[in-house]
Amino acid sequence: MAKPVTHNLHKLFNPSSVAILGASRDEKKIGNIVLRNIVNSGFRGKIFPVNPNSKDINGLTCYGSYAKLPEIPDLAILSLPSDLALELLEPIAKKGTKNIIIFSAGFKEIGPEGEKKEEELRAAAQKFGLNILGPNCLGFASTLSSLNATFSRVGGARGNLRFISQSGALASGIFDWARQNTIGFSEFITLGNKAVLNENDILQYWLTKPKTKITDPGLSRCQPIGLYLESIDEGQKFLELASKVSFTDPIFILKPGKSKHAQQAIRSHTGSMAGDDAVQDAAFAQAGIIRCEGVEDMFDLAKVFSWENAPKGPRVAIVSNAGGPAVISTDALEKEGLELAALSKNTKVKLEKNLPRAANVANPVDVLGDALAGRYHEAIEDVLVEKGVDALVVILTPQIMTEIETTADLIGKLSAKYGKPVVCSFMGADLIHTAEEILNKYKIPSFRFPERAIKALAKMWQWRSVAEKQKAQVKQKKQKLVSKHSTKKINAIIQSLEKNNKVLSAAQADEVLNTFGIKTPKSATINNLEEARNFAQKNKWPAVLKISSPFLMHKTEAGAVIKNINNNEQLENAWTKITAIVKKLPNKSNCFIQIQQQIGAGVEVIAGIKHDSSFGNVLMFGAGGILAELIGDSNLKMLPIDRKRALELIFSSKVYKLLAGFRNQKSYAVDKLADLLMHLGNLAQTTDRFSEITINPIIVTETDAWAVDPRIIVR
């Protein structure tokens, strides 16, 4: 998709004048709703309704055509059928307006006919240099520019939360939820079909514009970004931008499409293509993006990130008036990767003094069922003072004597006093509703189920720990990865391929790997037994005889690999067998017999490069041989990788247990394997003509790592 190099979106999101094309007097029409929304949101700029059939709408002068407008609006909003919207792009552009929101449906999402229209729209945008949000979107709302340019009910609370949603419908749900929970946005942008502007343009805009943070009491110090995206068009750019964001501000995403059926549903309703989900997981993790497991997760994160600073460590204290929920929360802490803070002796002594004898002064602190607000106050304060506590979870069940609202109020005050992240779980419904409103007022996130409180806290810690790690990594100087000489050689080999051949021969593949310092066993392509004997004489036994063919994927199963050849007699037998197999092969072109020196005992692993259409090259590593399918050991890292990341990849694999020296066995050359993976990563970045590289197996011996059977496919 071609698009202007830079979108300056400042005037789109901060216009001083807005025109509404398709403005209407009919209160049920979108063209009326958006007009009222703009007026009611307190927009301080000029508003120009445009409609040939009206003189005025809601007390505002209405203009018969765009050309007749008294000045050039910064933003034009189109609430018109798709054909009319398309026709109007030229007059709008001619007038001088650069920023447009198109609500209209009837484009890509309805099939081939709509796709054609969307193509026209994109062409017009390109021709006239237009920033277009949509089509098929809900517009945007900004409390920074006091402008609700949507046809939805948007809450007016100010806040630092930013949001990008591809779906307008989901946005309606979020607005409603946010209003009830008093969550404030700064900018909420819906993308619709993303014909011109996509998530990357918005992220870019946010990264470059000056920070405009609200510092209302109770708000967190960051400007979190929530994303709902069904497709990611330019994955690599997206990761690059998101990495920059996650450095200082949390960024969390709900990206559906994990299941096969969901992928079909996405296609049928937005025409988008869903990428490979495992690649996305790896990519998001590396960029410091928190992936939400569902809508509820997304809402929970919007709340905690808006209101609380991320904890500085994983040590959590729990204060509860009920043993059961405390136990449940302890389970949840462990499940989510947090730790139950160990309270110091000093804190325990204080708690013992302040709480009744039957109370539990170890973490989780049980203030008992008859705890009044005062007892909560003592326990919370004692725990928040403790150095070994990074965050606090307060649990309350509405027992008959519980002072629910007073407790909520004191939590708010103590949280402000000590500045550590506090999340609550007031368990119940009507009885705890008023207390929830009090907690909302203090901007203390409360969840009706303790597991949700803890999960949200865990994701905050996840964000912070990744961000800290990133900061440490950025300080390292980037190494120069690829030499000109290597690049030249690789390109020469690829260019030497015959036109219809996309698969490198075994010898070519070996050469490509060797160029990047990856070791392959000595081998030769042979035409007769004599040549095989000569090879074996020059090199050491044992030898391997195998068939090299682009059409033979599962060599072992086909009997196309004969190992453990220890002398001439065995070599002769093997030759007879393998030539017999070659004769039976259906497709003999590009089919060679290869002799290879056999690598000694070691652990078999697989490594490969996969090209993801959205996120680029990804390096896969895992157990090889029979283990591969049994243990499902597929571990991914996005390229480029350095040695440290290569080691991380190895450490995260299941096969590492074997490599590290399982059951008192000797350990294998993990360092050499890390080198190999790093070299493989560098190789993959040399040219964009690789579509797949697989080395299966790599044999890792006690001293080295050997690429035994590489397969390279180009495009």
Next chain:
Amino acid sequence: MAKPVTHNLHKLFNPSSVAILGASRDEKKIGNIVLRNIVNSGFRGKIFPVNPNSKDINGLTCYGSYAKLPEIPDLAILSLPSDLALELLEPIAKKGTKNIIIFSAGFKEIGPEGEKKEEELRAAAQKFGLNILGPNCLGFASTLSSLNATFSRVGGARGNLRFISQSGALASGIFDWARQNTIGFSEFITLGNKAVLNENDILQYWLTKPKTKITDPGLSRCQPIGLYLESIDEGQKFLELASKVSFTDPIFILKPGKSKHAQQAIRSHTGSMAGDDAVQDAAFAQAGIIRCEGVEDMFDLAKVFSWENAPKGPRVAIVSNAGGPAVISTDALEKEGLELAALSKNTKVKLEKNLPRAANVANPVDVLGDALAGRYHEAIEDVLVEKGVDALVVILTPQIMTEIETTADLIGKLSAKYGKPVVCSFMGADLIHTAEEILNKYKIPSFRFPERAIKALAKMWQWRSVAEKQKAQVKQKKQKLVSKHSTKKINAIIQSLEKNNKVLSAAQADEVLNTFGIKTPKSATINNLEEARNFAQKNKWPAVLKISSPFLMHKTEAGAVIKNINNNEQLENAWTKITAIVKKLPNKSNCFIQIQQQIGAGVEVIAGIKHDSSFGNVLMFGAGGILAELIGDSNLKMLPIDRKRALELIFSSKVYKLLAGFRNQKSYAVDKLADLLMHLGNLAQTTDRFSEITINPIIVTETDAWAVDPRIIVR
């Protein structure tokens, strides 16, 4: 824990008169609250407040002592300090009352001193034949007997949901939630410390009493049981009772204690011991009990099981006015093990006729963002009529034109008309609140997040499919598993052990297994090389030489197993090596050298019996050798098992892939392995003196399954 053989709990839960000891005029005291609760819940029996300091309380005559009561109350409620409660048991019993609720805390949960009191309480119950609920409990509430005998606010709605909660605090939260969601209970029982009555007594009571089901419109046809239990005292009995329940009614449990820390918290606050969590998972699954992943899960299940009948199959249709949430739901369906129903051509034609052109008529059905109630009506009706649809999920996002309440109303009507399970996800907050109330009125479960709706539906299907399977299994005649002769032989071997020896010798272990038809390789205990040679001469090469010792757990690592001995020369070498190792062993008593015929190539698996203190014997099966630790292949079934269950266990393992013939290799003797597992299960049930049996490895060849290295420990 000794207890009366049968508890007749009818009068406990359906008393015609209730005495409250510790009744109080002070409105803040529990003794006043419970009195008011009883009066306000519409209890039609007699109420006797007992308090030496009052003449009347809330207009009821108050009695100075239990002895002075004008008649014998069916139920006595004790709202008094623990010491006083203990003292009063005798006068209560002497009067003739058999049923008692003790609210008082200060027993087991506070430590050794309280444990002593609880022991006294139990002794009194035993002596006088008392049914005691508690101590440290919240009492019970029953809409069947119109009696709220708790000191908590309980909603008065009638329903079929039954609940047992060990925690009173959690019960308070559930009551509040149920009231807001208009969920009706029949009986809600809290257990507290379970000094006398526990979950099994309640389940037994429910199983034996006549069914008293309410058939209000909108309610499901079943009487679901929800459980919150921190400990399960008599696991085997519990499973037996729960199996009977789950046959006709869903039974779901929240059982915390998965994490190490949670186990400590449970101990410190109720003194209960948490069992092994994996065993519990296996046990619950086999008994048809649905395990909740958290509190929210438990609440969701309470709602769906109360209001909807479980779907007859896994095929789900989705109708949505928003593409995004439809995609999210499709993901969730696959994750939860449900299926996206394939709509018939006929249904699609109808949908095409009824919906606008841009709508998606394949499942998930997208009625588009501008759908009014009428369009929802058409789509829902078309889909509910379809034979290939077992359940329906309706998703609604509050868009500007959406007729939220009207849509809720028509869903209620259509659900009643077609009788298939319908769950909703109206996404939002204030905007959809009234619609939620309408859905509640129709008893249509609605969830603010589509994932929760689908998860609840999936658990309903899980319950039904297990119940169906159980019904099929019960029809099979139970086989006679163990012969008298075998039992006698096993007991003789165990009794022959020396007093301090708990481990059977290799020969003894072999003999035990052989008695139950489990094959072991030919072997002999040898004292010198000559005997080894004789053995090898009589049997075929290759042979294995190994050390048999109760103190040698990891033989291979210690070099205590020498395989592949193919001739006398190799045997001599092996003898020299192994005797050298024996000399170095720190503990030589009970240490023998064994020669064994070597079993040919095969797959190595592990099987074992573990005795769980609560749930009894469990059979473990999985991959053996090096795979065992790499792939974590631990699969459990509770004993007893038949051949079918043994096969299920094998099929559910990861190593089954290897056994079934991986990558075109030959398959192994899975049938013989199933026999072995079944025999092992039978063996374990012979006596309660086995504390552990492990066979590692079992070698499964193409024709047979051999127990190569059994280890049997008794107690």
